Amino acid sequence: ANGAASGATAAVATGATSTSMGYVSMNSDKGFSVGSSGTNAIAASTAATLNTVSGIDVSTAKGASQALKVLDSALANVNSQRASFGALQSRFETAVNNLQSTSENLSASRSRIQDTDFASETAKLTRGQILQQAGTAMLAQANSLPNGVLSLLRG
Numbered sequence: 586a587n588g589a590a591s592g593a594t595a596a597v598a599t600g601a602t603s604t605s606m607g608y609v610s611m612n613s614d615k616g617f618s619v620g621s622s623g624t625n626a627i628a629a630s631t632a633a634t635l636n637t638v639s640g641i642d643v644s645t646a647k648g649a650s651q652a653l654k655v656l657d658s659a660l661a662n663v664n665s666q667r668a669s670f671g672a673l674q675s676r677f678e679t680a681v682n683n684l685q686s687t688s689e690n691l692s693a694s695r696s697r698i699q700d701t702d703f704a705s706e707t708a709k710l711t712r713g714q715i716l717q718q719a720g721t722a723m724l725a726q727a728n729s730l731p732n733g734v735l736s737l738l739r740g
Contacts, residue, residue: 641655
């Protein structure tokens with residue numbers, strides 16, 4: 586059995602009253618009940634006849650009734666666990682879907698960045714090729730000028 590409690594603990598004199606607020610969680614795979622122990626204190630006890638299938642006796646009406654209670658309790662426990670597992674599975678599926686969406690968005694962003702970088706580098710290459718061709722044309726023009734002067738002098 587699991588138990589958890591939070592809040593304050595106070596000692597109270599005889600005849601005095603005290604109010605405490607807090608949260609108490611009781612979880613058990615066995616049946617239990619909460620009631621007064623006669624001293625105005627809360628007491629908990631397990632119901633041993635309702636927590637095992639091995640103690641079932643269906644030869645009497647009372648035993649069959651107890652058996653039905655045991656089976657109802659077991660089915661309620663199974664249904665509770667199924668609900669918990671279903672909620673957990675739903676949260677996992679939501680997390681997986683969210684992560685898949687994030688992954689797709691990240692891939693798309695990375696692709697756009699790479700495409701932009703490729704376009705930028707292609708533009709830089711084209712600019713460099715144009716400047717190189719212009720430089721080659723100027724050099725050819727500059728080399729042809731002295732030859733023109735020589736041909737005029739010979740001429």
